[in-house]
Amino acid sequence: HKFAIVLGTRPEIVKLAPILRVCDERCISYSLIHTGQHYSDELDSVFFERLNLPKPDYHLDIGSDSHGKQTSKMLTGIEDIVQTENVDIVLVQGDTNTVLAGAIATSKLDAKLGHIEAGLRSFNRDMPEEINRIVTDHVGDFLFAPTEESATLLRNEGIDESRIYVTGNTIVDAVQANREIAIEKSAVLKEHNLTPGEFILMTAHRAENVDDPDRLASILSGIDRVARELDYPVIYPIHPRTQNRLNEFNLTVPDTTRLVDPLDFLDFLRLEDTASLVITDSGGVQEETCILQTPCVTVRDSTERPETVSVGANVVVGTDPEDIVNGAIEQLHKSTDWEAPFGDGTAAEQILDILL
Ligand code: UD1
Ligand code: UDP
Structure with missing residues (x-):
């Protein structure tokens, strides 16, 4: 087989790392195509370095743009490579524009498409990610659903x-591979003077939250109230998209919140593992906190990871400050002995067994 793996953003690098590791162990050759959707070192090269990943074979250098322009440039670039390299299997992960471009390019060529993290649905079509997931699942040949629930959602859409x-x-494979390494190597707690169990970790970058000044201000005010109520500091590694919006909207973060640059995966994992509570709108962070037995509050109106809510690891509270505070208190009073629903850490091996 001529096998290609497409990635472009921070979460794809993290979640495809286990696939690259198994390929390496099994001497499976592949072409790694980086679209360049993320390009800032702190969202990109830092992850390749910290996770010891090979350099991409192709770098499309697309960068940021409107959805249509960004996706179409990536689509053209991926099509060229798949054709000239005679690739017959393309693997994508998740729900970004990189995934959409990889999916559309592949589906029109004589190649099969594998989609990791298939069947996730928020049922909110205003999210760009929801459109990307639906399209990718409907043109995909191998749909790797993380749970039975996500498989059921695919069947409900008539997928064979x-x-x-x-x-x-x-992500379970990635957390298992890096949790101990993070304990050993990360100095993040010391660097930021944080005591395990006595701080709140937060992230927010979703377009529907941070591109809207009222929603963004409301989230920041909710976090501030949680910090005061619990008397814990908040550490917030800020995504560049959100930093840009704060500047644009002339918003400042409250004193209780310490803004830091985005962290590498080991430092971030260490914080997720030791925080008393995580408040987020990230998809990956909802999963990781569930796996690490850390309570999570999701500041969104819906989630495509409802399994985290069913097991009690997560509550979805929207962006009203009062609801954020109530969600935080509810989560802190719960026991954290839930069972994580995302598998046993052999997903990468299973996926490669099926695909090749
Ligand atoms: C993208 C994904 C989102 C995912 C997130 C992971 C889509 C539609 N969105 O959102 O699903 O959760 O990645 O983090 O694919 N920027 C930089 N440096 C970079 C990349 C972006 O400064 O390396 C800034 C630019 O101002 C850019 C903005 O962030 O305009 C948004 O970047 P974009 O790739 O469009 O979306 P993300 O918000 O990163
Ligand atoms: N992450 C990280 N450093 C940070 C913030 C997040 O390493 O400062 C990791 C996090 O552990 C997870 C991934 O980035 O694996 C999630 O990415 P993001 O929240 O940007 O995207 P989403 O999962 O929402 O698509």
């Missing part, structure tokens, strides 16, 4: 059983 495989999520 023969395309659906339940494998767990590669």
Whole structure:
């Protein structure tokens, strides 16, 4: 087989790392295509370095743009490579514009498409990610659903059983591979003078939250109230998208919140593992906190990871400050002995067994 793996953003690098590691162990050769959707060192090269990943074979250098322009440039670039290299299997992960471009390019060529993290649905079509997931699942040949629930959602959309495989999520593999390394190597707690169990970790970058000044201000005010109520500091590694919006809207973060640059995966994992509570709108962070037995509050109106809510690891509270405070208190009073629903850490092995 001529096998290609497409990635472009921070979460894809984290969640495809286990796939690259198994390829390496099994001497499976592949072309790694980086679209360049993320390009700032702190969202990109830092992850390749910290996770010891090979340099991409192709770098499309697309960068930021409107959805249509960004996606179309990536689509053209991926199509060229798949054709000239005679690639017959393309693997994508998640729900970004990089995934959409990889999916559309592949589906029109003589190549099969594998989609990791298939079947996730927020049922909110205003999210660009929801459109990307739906399109990718409907053109995909191998749909790797993390849970039975996500497989059911695919079946409900009329997708044929023969395309659906339940494998767990590669994020479990990634957390298992890096949790101990993070304990050993990360100095993040010391650097930021944080005591395990006595701080709140937050992230927010979703377009529907941070591009709207009222929603963004409301989230910041909710976090501030939680910090005061619990008397814990908040550490917030800020995504560049959100930093840009804060500047644009002339918003400042409250004194209780310490803004820091985005962290590398080991430092961030260490914080997720030791925080008393995590408040986020990230998809990956909802999963990781569930795996690490850390309570999570999701500041969104819906989630495509409802399994985290069913097991009690997560509550979805929207962006009203009062609801954020109530969600935080509810989560802190719960026991954290839930069972994580995303598999046993062999997703990457299962996916490669099925695909090749
Ligand atoms: C993208 C994904 C989102 C994912 C997130 C992971 C889409 C539609 N969105 O959102 O699903 O959760 O990545 O972090 O694919 N920027 C930089 N440096 C970079 C990249 C972006 O400064 O390396 C800034 C630019 O101002 C850019 C903005 O962030 O305009 C948004 O970047 P973009 O890639 O469009 O979306 P993300 O918000 O990163
Ligand atoms: N992450 C990180 N450093 C940070 C923030 C997040 O390493 O400062 C990791 C996090 O552990 C997870 C991934 O980035 O694996 C999630 O990415 P993001 O929240 O940007 O995207 P989403 O999962 O929402 O698509």
